[in-house]
Amino acid sequence: MSQVLPATISPELFAQRADAIADAARELAAAGWTPATSSNFSMRLDDDHAAITISGRDKGRLGRDDIMLIDMHGKAVGTSARPSAETELHTQIYRRWPEMNVVLHTHSRTQSVASRLFARDGVVTLAGWELQKAIAGQTTHDSELAIPVFPNTQHMPELVAQVDAWLDSGRPLHAYLINGHGIYTWGRDMAETRRHLEALEFLLGCEMDLRSRSV
Numbered sequence: 080m081s082q083v084l085p086a087t088i089s090p091e092l093f094a095q096r097a098d099a100i101a102d103a104a105r106e107l108a109a110a111g112w113t114p115a116t117s118s119n120f121s122m123r124l125d126d127d128h129a130a131i132t133i134s135g136r137d138k139g140r141l142g143r144d145d146i147m148l149i150d151m152h153g154k155a156v157g158t159s160a161r162p163s164a165e166t167e168l169h170t171q172i173y174r175r176w177p178e179m180n181v182v183l184h185t186h187s188r189t190q191s192v193a194s195r196l197f198a199r200d201g202v203v204t205l206a207g208w209e210l211q212k213a214i215a216g217q218t219t220h221d222s223e224l225a226i227p228v229f230p231n232t233q234h235m236p237e238l239v240a241q242v243d244a245w246l247d248s249g250r251p252l253h254a255y256l257i258n259g260h261g262i263y264t265w266g267r268d269m270a271e272t273r274r275h276l277e278a279l280e281f282l283l284g285c286e287m288d289l290r291s292r293s294v
């Protein structure tokens with residue numbers, strides 16, 4: 080599948096972002112967080128474009144040819160490849176936050192079970208955990224970190240609208256779960272976004288453990 084780049088995007092930049100996505104995907108797949116070709120990953124290239132995983136590829140075996148260019152409305156650019164079905168959720172993040180450059184979405188067992196467990200409340204409220212400080216802007220364990228759980232749907236505009244409604248209400252948002260599905264999180268660079276994803280995986284596991292042991 081050949082990718083034709085607009086003149087404003089250098090082949091070096093695209094290759095560098097594609098490699099960064101493939102490297103992260105390989106490690107997350109090895110952790111078992113991307114079962115059965117699920118999950119999707121993207122990185123911003125400029126104000127108008129992002130690189131994203133092509134739909135249906137094994138996330139443990141991605142190469143440059145498995146990454147494609149999209150515009151900020153989720154449309155393929157310079158390729159006939161099909162982007163991930165959930166591409167609009169990535170471009171929504173880039174459009175709302177010009178400072179965000181990476182979006183990671185995974186389907187780990189912990190994320191999937193937590194999403195079901197906390198769907199009743201529509202939110203997981205994390206409080207008192209030291210690792211909350213791994214999330215950008217969180218400076219103390221002595222605060223509340225709310226991770227909403229949105230109902231799953233195959234109709235992306237509905238999910239986009241739910242995320243918009245949360246943000247438009249003025250509440251902070253660092254990540255969200257989709258019921259029975261997985262997690263989305265983002266950051267300014269790959270290292271920050273990986274840190275968010277790993278911290279949230281750990282915190283969701285701790286929170287479920289704690290609640291199962293509490294009466």
Ligand SMILES: [Zn+2]
Binds near residue numbers: 165184186
């Ligand atoms: Zn998904």
